[in-house]
Amino acid sequence: MSAVTRKSIVVAQRIPPNALKTLTSYKGFDVEVWNDDNPMPDDEMSKRLTSASGIFVTLESKIKGDLIKSVGPNLKCVSTMTVGYDHLDVKALRSLGVRIGHTPDVLTDTTAELVVALLMASARRLIESHKCLLSGDVGKWNPNWMCGKDIKGSTIGFVGFGRIAQTVAKLLSSFTVKQFYYATRSFICDETTLASIGTPCERIELEVMLPKCDFVIVLCSSNASTKLMVNRDFLSKMKPDSIIINASRGDVLDQDALIEALTTGIIRAAGLDVTTPEPLPKDHTLLHLPNCTVLPHIGSASVDTREAMAMLAVENLKAALEDRPMPAEVLP
Ligand code: DGY
Secondary structure: OOOHHHHHEOOOOOHHHHHHHHHHHHHEEEEEEEEOOOOOOOOHHHHHHHHEEEEEOOOOOEEOOHHHOOOOOOEEEEEOOOOOOOOOOOOHHHHHEEEEOOOOOHHHHHHHHHHHHHHHHHHHOOHHHHHHHHHOOOOOOOOOOOOOOOOOOEEEEEEOOHHHHHHHHHHHOOOOEEEEEOOOOOOOOOOOHHHHHHHOEEEOOOHHHHHHEEEEOOOOOOOOOOOEEEOOOHHOOOOOOEEEHHHHHHHEOHHHHHHHHHOOOOOEEEEOOOOOOOOOOOOOHHOOOOOEEEEEOOOOHHHHHHHHHHHHHHHHHHHHHOOOOOOOOOOO
């Protein structure tokens, strides 16, 4: 292949090695790798947006705002190694002829498992108990100490009911949950999927769902209509003994309202895999509330799943640069 027809690909952060090996083994591409666990800074990204044909990013590369002005005529694809794409201005990129790839499905089970773990950790106060051991604040076995909340017999509500939420429901069903509800703007889950959950699951209005639930699990996408949706009003509709779990995006939840709710008994506890910012600074109030379990956005973090996500992102990029259908393209 002549040098003129070679396409340049930029990988904007260090990625799992097998995916990189696969990418560099493909003929016809010049691959530049930003070989750092921190993403390529915006000024560097700006130059690559102008000159490259394809860019491989993670959720840490925010290609929106002023950076869009740098997009050059060669850019054919931005491939993100994430299922969510709120870090990209999809509309602007598409209007410039840039195709966008993402990584649905391959992370569903791993993320669902983490959501179940976070719910259990929050319900049974795992991190709080561990912190007490570390600080020496544990006495003799005490019938009244560290008592949590059962999943068995509980009512669980989902905000957003996509693939991950459906899988969480299936996993939690084995805990003998009494009832699932889901609140969605327009999505209606098909009967076959609902039947496969194994526990009654019904679509319901959010306002009606919140006061019924022992656990509310937020797994919607972040967009203009969901930003700060979990606010004072939302939390005040939940039961005082209930627990909220957020594994969607940090900006869906108003953290000041959550701190108020957790410290004044409006709700019992919270489990967060996503926050604003990420990571939270170590002196942030949420990290020091005993009834708040916070993780640093590790929903999809298993070795196999991160490898699968990176491979899919590579295949998306290659397909777009070869003008073929992408395995997982973000479509309007
Ligand atoms: C995603 O893929 O959108 C997650 O938040 C990171 O796994």
